[in-house]
Structures are given as structure tokens and as C-alpha cells.
Amino acid sequence: MNIGGRISGQRLAVLLGSWRRGSRQGAVALASAIELQVLDGHLPIGTQLPAERELADALGASRTLIGAALDRLREAGLVASRRGAGSWITSPSSGGSAPIRSTPDTDDIDFVCASAPAAPGMTAAVDAARRKLVDEFAGTGYGERGLVTLRERIAQRYTDRGLPTSPTQIMITNGAHHAFVLALRMIAGPGDRVLVEQPTYPNALEAIRAAHALPVPVALDRDGWDFEGIEAALRQAAPRLAYLILDFHNPTGLRMDDEGRQRLAALLTKARTPVVVDETLVELDFGNAVAPRPFAAGDWSILVGSSSKSYWGGLRIGWMRASEDLLSRLSSARYGSDLGSPVFEQLVLSELLIDPEPLRRRRETVRTQRDALAAAVREHCPEWTFRFPDGGFWLWCKLPEPMSTRLAVAAASRGVLLAPGSRFAANGGLERWIRLPFSQPPDRLDEAMRRISLAAASVRGEANVVPVT
Numbered sequence: 070m071n072i073g074g075r076i077s078g079q080r081l082a083v084l085l086g087s088w089r090r091g092s093r094q095g096a097v098a099l100a101s102a103i104e105l106q107v108l109d110g111h112l113p114i115g116t117q118l119p120a121e122r123e124l125a126d127a128l129g130a131s132r133t134l135i136g137a138a139l140d141r142l143r144e145a146g147l148v149a150s151r152r153g154a155g156s157w158i159t160s161p162s163s164g165g166s167a168p169i170r171s172t173p174d175t176d177d178i179d180f181v182c183a184s185a186p187a188a189p190g191m192t193a194a195v196d197a198a199r200r201k202l203v204d205e206f207a208g209t210g211y212g213e214r215g216l217v218t219l220r221e222r223i224a225q226r227y228t229d230r231g232l233p234t235s236p237t238q239i240m241i242t243n244g245a246h247h248a249f250v251l252a253l254r255m256i257a258g259p260g261d262r263v264l265v266e267q268p269t270y271p272n273a274l275e276a277i278r279a280a281h282a283l284p285v286p287v288a289l290d291r292d293g294w295d296f297e298g299i300e301a302a303l304r305q306a307a308p309r310l311a312y313l314i315l316d317f318h319n320p321t322g323l324r325m326d327d328e329g330r331q332r333l334a335a336l337l338t339k340a341r342t343p344v345v346v347d348e349t350l351v352e353l354d355f356g357n358a359v360a361p362r363p364f365a366a367g368d369w370s371i372l373v374g375s376s377s378k379s380y381w382g383g384l385r386i387g388w389m390r391a392s393e394d395l396l397s398r399l400s401s402a403r404y405g406s407d408l409g410s411p412v413f414e415q416l417v418l419s420e421l422l423i424d425p426e427p428l429r430r431r432r433e434t435v436r437t438q439r440d441a442l443a444a445a446v447r448e449h450c451p452e453w454t455f456r457f458p459d460g461g462f463w464l465w466c467k468l469p470e471p472m473s474t475r476l477a478v479a480a481a482s483r484g485v486l487l488a489p490g491s492r493f494a495a496n497g498g499l500e501r502w503i504r505l506p507f508s509q510p511p512d513r514l515d516e517a518m519r520r521i522s523l524a525a526a527s528v529r530g531e532a533n534v535v536p537v538t
């Protein structure tokens with residue numbers, strides 16, 4: 070039974086990127102590209118697909134090719150169709166016997182999710198938090214702003230970084246993404262525009278679309294932010310909100326310097342545009358340069374932060390920093406979606422924040438992984454280029470030709486799950502780029518690059534090249 074939403078032909082065309090360019094076997098390539106979107110969770114089970122004619126128009130392909138691709142997907146059990154009801158995404162386990170590629174197995178290397186296992190010190194923090202939890206039992210456990218001790222420690226971190234902050238300016242959330250969504254829902258409504266960098270964090274784009282708002286992308290190139298482009302977008306599109314990542318940007322790894330921050334603050338203040346600055350990666354700083362001060366632009370800047378990259382994604386604890394006035398509006402608006410964050414996890418993070426060691430060791434490990442991944446790219450894919458980042462979790466690699474989506478499809482069949490460049494774009498494109506996370510141990514990174522180089526060779530029609538082993 071189909072119980073999902075419907076995806077338009079145009080939206081599906083954007084998701085699919087350049088699946089077809091250069092492909093001799095159009096139907097197979099299209100079926101694989103759709104399968105990749107299903108595996109990535111972009112086409113949930115139950116999603117109603119556009120009619121063949123609409124899809125053919127949107128993709129600029131013949132109906133015969135669309136029909137052949139759908140046949141393949143039906144055979145693989147990924148699509149079901151019924152006369153009069155159209156076609157929808159289904160689960161391979163509910164029927165079908167010939168998958169287009171083998172389902173993910175334990176040997177698959179996940180390069181889509183850029184996250185690491187729990188930081189060292191987590192067990193000790195959990196034990197300490199368990200002892201302190203008893204003291205919380207006398208209270209109700211509710212509190213939309215979060216535990217005072219945790220807010221004090223987070224406020225102190227901002228103050229130490231050069232932005233004096235009181236605990237009354239902090240609200241604890243269930244991760245940085247949750248913090249962004251709360252701000253987005255309060256500030257922007259359906260039809261409103263939200264300025265974003267291009268490329269940007271894909272889940273932020275998802276959230277903007279889910280709020281029925283429209284992303285307004287401003288290109289971010291390898292050298293940094295295009296301030297004239299931002300100024301023009303603020304003037305012409307009059308966005309209700311801006312969402313920017315200034316520290317070890319996802320996916321480029323870039324960091325905006327102090328001068329850039331001042332320039333940006335002046336532009337946003339002049340345009341009176343509220344901004345969410347996502348600082349999720351700020352603590353994964355390998356310490357090669359003096360850190361810029363946190364971004365500040367009057368009463369309408371919201372900084373969001375997270376424990377996910379510094380300590381562990383499973384904690385699901387983040388926060389937002391805003392002026393007291395704005396924060397009280399944000400905390401009231403929160404009642405529309407949730408009633409606060411779990412006390413135990415907040416206690417765990419409070420413990421982690423008083424010990425500098427877990428974060429120091431996390432940075433050391435990730436820096437070693439960055440070096441290992443950079444070496445593996447140079448060895449296995451010497452034509453790829455990238456900027457060496459001073460922090461964060463990924464290399465943003467430029468490919469020798471526009472092939473990111475095809476590379477992701479080919480890599481999946483070799484057991485590496487990749488997020489193609491188009492995932493980081495508001496309206497598709499970025500086919501010359503791929504994001505490679507260095508969130509895994511060096512030997513896994515090397516193995517991933519070995520497999521990716523084979524996938525790249527097959528995409529470029531060089532499957533007969535003997536790989537370096």
C-alpha cells in the first residue's frame with residue numbers, strides 16, 4: 070500500500086543530479102541513481118513517483134527509457150505499481166528478487182555520515198552523571214531551557230572564546246539541527262526565503278524545504294565567502310533568515326576570519342536579516358591558527374552548537390545562544406514541538422565539559438585521520454584536488470570531470486556509501502565535487518579510497534586500469 074508523500078518530476082530530477090550524462094546504458098544508470106536515493110533515505114518507502122510522462126519531461130528522457138528503468142526497479146523490488154494508482158517506492162524485502170546492487174553489508178564503508186564513535190572519557194562521564202542524576206529526582210525533570218549547570222559551562226566557553234555570555238542566553242536543545250529547526254520555524258514561514266551558502270549542510274536544506282521556505286543559495290568557492298554575492302542576495306531576495314556555517318564549513322572545511330565576520334555582520338545588520346550561525350564543528354580545531362572570535366551581529370544573531378562532533382552524536386544534545394529577549398521568544402515557541410531535553414544526557418555533557426582531555430584526544434585522533442585521508446586521496450586518486458582543512462571532519466574534493474552522482478552509484482556497488490555533490494546544493498549541480506569524511510580509522514580510510522578509485526575508473530571508462538594495491 071502506498072502511504073507516503075508524492076515527489077514531483079522536477080524535484081526528482083534535482084535529486085538525481087547528472088545520472089545520465091555520458092551513460093551508454095541510460096535505463097540501468099537511472100535505476101541505480103533512484104536506488105541510491107532510496108538507500109540514502111531521500112525517497113522514503115511509500116513515496117509516490119511522478120507519472121512516466123512527467124518524469125520523462127523533467128529528465129529530458131524518452132518514455133521508453135523511463136519505462137525500462139521502472140521495470141528494473143520493479144524487478145529489484147524497489148518500486149511497486151498498480152494501474153490507476155501509479156508507482157511508488159517499496160521495500161526490497163516485500164517482494165522482488167534481483168537487487169540492482171547488493172544491499173549494504175557489514176563491510177560497507179559509510180562515507181555519507183561524517184561522525185565518529187564516542188570520544189574517550191565518555192564512560193567516566195556517564196558514571197559521574199549517573200551519580201548526579203539522583204539529585205535531580207526531587208525536581209520534575211522538565212525545563213525547556215535546560216540544566217543551569219550545563220548552561221553555565223556552555224556560557225563560559227563563549228566567554229573564553231571572546232564573546233561574553235550569560236547562562237540566561239543559552240537554551241539546551243536536542244542537537245544543533247534541532248536548534249536550527251526551532252529558529253527556522255519561529256522566524257521563517259511558508260514561502261519565505263532563507264539565505265544559505267552553496268554548498269551547505271544537506272539537512273539544513275531539508276529543514277528549509279520541510280518548512281515550505283525557499284533556500285536562496287550564495288556560492289562559496291574554494292577561496293571563501295562571496296560577500297558581494299551575499300550583499301546582492303540580501304538586497305534582491307530579502308531573505309527572512311540566513312543560515313551560515315563559518316567554522317570548518319560543511320562540506321568545504323573553510324573558516325571565516327575575523328575581518329570576514331565583521332564584514333558579514335555589517336551586511337546582515339544593514340539588511341536587518343536574522344542569522345543562524347551553525348558552530349557544530351567549531352571545536353574540531355586542529356589549532357594551526359589563532360581562532361577567530363564567535364560571530365556576533367546585534368540582537369538577531371543566533372549561534373547554535375552541539376556535542377555531536379566533539380563528543381558523540383548519540384548524546385543528542387546541542388544548544389543555542391541568543392539575546393535574552395530573542396531566547397525567551399524561542400523558548401516559548403519550543404512548546405509547539407517539544408518540552409525540553411533529557412536530563413541524563415545533559416548531565417553527561419556537563420561532566421565532559423569540565424575535563425579538557427576528551428576533546429584534546431578527539432582533536433588529535435581526527436587530525437591524524439585527516440592526514441591519513443589526504444594521503445590516501447593523493448595515492449589512489451592523484452587527479453583529485455582539495456584544500457587542506459585546519460579542522461572539521463571532511464575533505465571537499467574537486468573531481469577531474471562532472472561525475473559525482475555516477476561515482477556515488479559506482480562506489481555503492483563496491484561497498485562505499487558516498488554523498489554526491491548535489492546533496493549539498495539547493496537545486497542540484499556540484500557534480501564536480503565530492504565530500505569525503507575523515508571520521509574513521511586510517512586503514513578504513515585507505516580501503517575506502519582504494520574502492521573509490523576503482524569506482525572512479527569504471528565511471529570514466531577506465532575499468533581496465535590496474536589499481537595500485
Ligand SMILES: Cc1ncc(COP(=O)(O)O)c(C=O)c1O
Pocket residue numbers: 183243244245246247270314319347349350374375376377382386387
Ligand atoms: C553543519 C552541521 N550542523 C548540524 C549538524 C547536526 O548536528 P546535531 O547532531 O547536533 O544535530 C551537522 C552534522 O553533521 C553538521 O555538519
